[in-house]
Amino acid sequence: MGKTMGRLLRVLAWLSPFWQFRAAVHRRCGVKIGKGVFMGYLVQIDSEHPELVEIGNWVSIGPNVQIMAHSGTSPYHRTTGVYSNPPKKVTIEDGAWIASGAIILPGVRIGKGAIVAAGAVVSRDVPAWTMVAGNPARVVQKLERQPRVDSGTS
Numbered sequence: 764m765g766k767t768m769g770r771l772l773r774v775l776a777w778l779s780p781f782w783q784f785r786a787a788v789h790r791r792c793g794v795k796i797g798k799g800v801f802m803g804y805l806v807q808i809d810s811e812h813p814e815l816v817e818i819g820n821w822v823s824i825g826p827n828v829q830i831m832a833h834s835g836t837s838p839y840h841r842t843t844g845v846y847s848n849p850p851k852k853v854t855i856e857d858g859a860w861i862a863s864g865a866i867i868l869p870g871v872r873i874g875k876g877a878i879v880a881a882g883a884v885v886s887r888d889v890p891a892w893t894m895v896a897g898n899p900a901r902v903v904q905k906l907e908r909q910p911r912v913d914s915g916t917s
């Protein structure tokens with residue numbers, strides 16, 4: 764896919780009125796996305812390395828979430844070699860919920876069924892079935908799985 768097409772597709776992925784379509788367009792941009800994924804408005808997923816972002820089944824991603832797989836330094840840093848950081852894979856496991864405005868940083872794995880609270884900045888892995896919040900995100904709650912709300916995603 765050409766760069767211009769990629770840019771146009773990303774705008775569609777941010778703003779399309781249907782969540783299924785937004786997820787489908789992110790997928791078309793190269794993000795690995797499972798089934799039943801709710802995709803909020805204005806979700807930004809690494810535009811340089813979309814293939815490094817993997818989202819499992821039944822994940823829910825709120826509006827304004829940012830998922831980053833690389834730390835693109837400034838040209839100054841590149842020419843001086845003062846700082847560099849290779850791109851790293853981001854994984855969001857089945858059934859996780861990333862609430863609005865959270866930022867997921869390169870290299871992070873969000874465990875199965877985890878909840879990332881609104882506005883959290885996630886710099887370290889999140890264990891399955893925990894809720895994290897804050898900047899940097901820390902575990903604020905352990906989640907108990909209730910059989911009643913089992914959606915058959917185990």
Ligand SMILES: CC(C)(COP(=O)(O)OP(=O)(O)OC[C@H]1O[C@@H](n2cnc3c(N)ncnc32)[C@H](O)[C@@H]1OP(=O)(O)O)[C@@H](O)C(=O)NCCC(=O)NCCS
Pocket residue numbers: 803824825826861862863864878879880881882883894896897903904
């Ligand atoms: C994650 C969330 C659901 C937790 O709600 P809750 O179960 O009522 O949790 P509580 O408010 O009891 O919070 C538990 C602790 O985490 C903290 N906390 C909860 N959400 C937080 C947040 N977004 N940022 C920082 N701390 C947060 C609370 O201050 C509390 O800490 P304390 O025990 O020291 O007081 C809620 O805070 C949230 O982020 N909702 C998302 C809303 C949203 O994005 N909606 C769009 C739909 S995609």
